[in-house]
Amino acid sequence: MSTKNKILDAAESLFATQGFNGTSLREITSQAEVNLAAVNYHFGSKKELIKSVMSRYMNELSPRLESALVEVCKRDNLNLLEVFSAFIEPLLSLNDFKENGTSNFLQLLGRGYSDSQGFLRWFLTTQYPGVINNFVKAVQKAYPELTAEEMFWRLHFTMGTVVFTMSSSDALIDIAKSDFDKTMDIAGVIKKVIPYVAAGVSAPLL
Amino acid sequence: MSTKNKILDAAESLFATQGFNGTSLREITSQAEVNLAAVNYHFGSKKELIKSVMSRYMNELSPRLESALVEVCKRDNLNLLEVFSAFIEPLLSLNDFKENGTSNFLQLLGRGYSDSQGFLRWFLTTQYPGVINNFVKAVQKAYPELTAEEMFWRLHFTMGTVVFTMSSSDALIDIAKSDFDKTMDIAGVIKKVIPYVAAGVSAPLL
DNA sequence: GCACAGTTTAAACAAGCGTTTGAAATAACG
């Protein structure tokens, strides 16, 4: 395993559980068992390391997500639950790509939107606009009465729901176990949140 | 204006816009025009300062919120849109309590859930359980078929929606202005998010 | 075997952080 990949793996799991600002380069290089200076040698800076960790997942996920959305868009009588359900399989496929891939990626996404004053938000929306465009197209077909402005708001609410849920999913899974004796994993959380956001976006216009 | 209040005011606005970890005591005392050591003299530590900033709002808000929820609970044929709408007036009343009070408080709440590994979450849920209990009671009356477990998940999704939306509300308001030429304020955002979360929690059980 | 590029290493750097100190300034009170 190359030094570069050792760093990426260690950074990924630490970033997911502690956030970007909450994880120091010394923690990362120590867990990766490489020298501290290796991060700046191979990636240039911490910011570039964060981008690299995210890109590794986005390059894997975004084509699958795009084709799943294109596919669902072909259906007749499309509803929003079907649109949002299109995310499930591509997301869960990240578990084949890497252990805990789905969970790690979604948590990273959550961190990216709360930590570091939103530079990751800019990075993702400018680097991977295809996913967003296809998603908007599908929502439009499933709910044509929704104005562009209302869709803007509701998609951001949805982003918030998912991102917040995933960045605190460990705590939520623990509570579900202790309070309701239900053993949950990240796939279970996704299946719980999909009907919620679908209903939210489907809400009648006032 | 006392030194203590100068610090609280400066800390409040800086925490709201930059987060807790993203704001240093030197920034706070510089904006408050007091000495750096004043924070530790008056509050003991940064952590205690954070608690004080939040308590100032919670002590103002929680009784209003509780009585609004008790009031709405008395209605017949209660639906979830009514339950969530009960939050609007108490939240907006924070603008009388302090300039930008509503916006600041909701953003602080958002920060509290993402920053600082959730110690604020613990603080709020243990210090102000009355609000949560009354809220759960109202939701239960409006949607009796909802199991305790499903309610747990959906209320956390709702928390995520609100918290994320509010911590990024400045950016969202800017986008709404530039993309749709709609001038928004925090009250407008609240009125957009209420139907969304009401529909989400109202989603049919699978 | 030598030279050269690529990589790893220990050490230091400069800057920022929250907190503590002890003396100076101010306020309160008999």
Place this chain on the structure above:
DNA sequence: CGTTATTTCAAACGCTTGTTTAAACTGTGC
């Protein structure tokens, strides 16, 4: 006024952070 008690202040402390340095090591091609 004089004597406490409270509050302010500049300075420093100890620690952590991301980044840089320059020397040592590794491997590949000539």
